[in-house]
Amino acid sequence: MSVLLLKLAAPLQSWGVSSRFARRETQQYPSKSGIIGLISSAKGRRRTDPIEDTLRDLRFGVRIDQPGRLIRDFQVALSLDGRTQYPLSQRYYLADAKFVAGIEGETSLLEGIRDTLVRPEFPLYLGRRSCPVTESLVLDQIRDEPLPQALKDPTTWQAATWYRKKQPTVVHLPIFRDHAEDDTVDALTEQVRDVPLDFNPARREYGWRTVITDHIEVHNPEGRDLAHDPFAAFGGD
Numbered sequence: 001m002s003v004l005l006l007k008l009a010a011p012l013q014s015w016g017v018s019s020r021f022a023r024r025e026t027q028q029y030p031s032k033s034g035i036i037g038l039i040s041s042a043k044g045r046r047r048t049d050p051i052e053d054t055l056r057d058l059r060f061g062v063r064i065d066q067p068g069r070l071i072r073d074f075q076v077a078l079s080l081d082g083r084t085q086y087p088l089s090q091r092y093y094l095a096d097a098k099f100v101a102g103i104e105g106e107t108s109l110l111e112g113i114r115d116t117l118v119r120p121e122f123p124l125y126l127g128r129r130s131c132p133v134t135e136s137l138v139l140d141q142i143r144d145e146p147l148p149q150a151l152k153d154p155t156t157w158q159a160a161t162w163y164r165k166k167q168p169t170v171v172h173l174p175i176f177r178d179h180a181e182d183d184t185v186d187a188l189t190e191q192v193r194d195v196p197l198d199f200n201p202a203r204r205e206y207g208w209r210t211v212i213t214d215h216i217e218v219h220n221p222e223g224r225d226l227a228h229d230p231f232a233a234f235g236g237d
Contacts, residue, residue: 001059003150004110005139006035006117007158008099013068014092014127017194017206022089026127028067029176030099031194032060033206034127038137039113040199044121047199056195059104061177063151063216066159068097093131098158100139102177104147114138151175152216164222171218179210188213 014026015034036055045052071093077086103110117124117137124133139158143150157173179189195207 001104001146002107002110003102003104003143003145003147004114005143005150005156006101006103006137007135007139008062008101008126008137009066009097009158010126010131010134012071012093012095012126012131013097013099014094014131016127017192022087024089024091026070026092026094027194028094029062029064029174030101030127031192032178032209033194033196035060035101035103036196037199038124038126039117041122041124042113042116042120047201049199051196051199054105054109056197057105058109059147059178059180060102061104061147061151061175062099062101064097064174065100065157066096066098066163068094071095091128096160098160100151100156100158102147102150104150107142107144110142114142147177147180148175148214151177151214154216154218157218161222164220165224167220167223169220169223169225171220171223173216173218175214175216176211177214179212183212 008030013030014024015029015031016024017027017031017033018025036051036058039055040049040051073091073093075089075091077089078084079086103113124137125131126133139156152175179187190211190213191208192211193206193208195209197205197207
């Protein structure tokens, strides 16, 4: 199997997995449904088109390189004639966040996905239409290595310089990826409902997946030394 790494960075992102009614929340990291929707849009597929099994079966993982900050926006909608005002809605976004997402599959399939992301059929968004893609999505060449190994490559850390300067000299980057048969039984897992079964707005449907929680330790030469010696003020050895 091969891996294609994607850089997800923009002023705003929003990855909802449990939004209801007038409250539209965002997950702390990109969802599998959001990435499959992104790829489907690049391929020119509409929401009413069936989801390709080859996309749904891709092994997926994401690393939080720069978590960003949670912001909330209030929106009011009116009917077309302006006579009816709908309930005030709350929409949550991640501002200035940066992620590295990885998809694992057959090389030929990933090559096709890479090409469509470079030249997409439809405009691309990071979760919602109010969050357009502003940077190149494809991070580097297709890798001939497992997904966990690709996500643990420290040379692909995408955090901005200003963010690195505020962090310690050693940074731990969280990783969330699909559970695999060869994972250890004691690995920390959680259940997430973000596997798209149908994107049709009239009957959106999502399935569950098991997510492994992992991390990578990255050395940050631009960071601050936060080591503290409580006896340093007294001098001596």
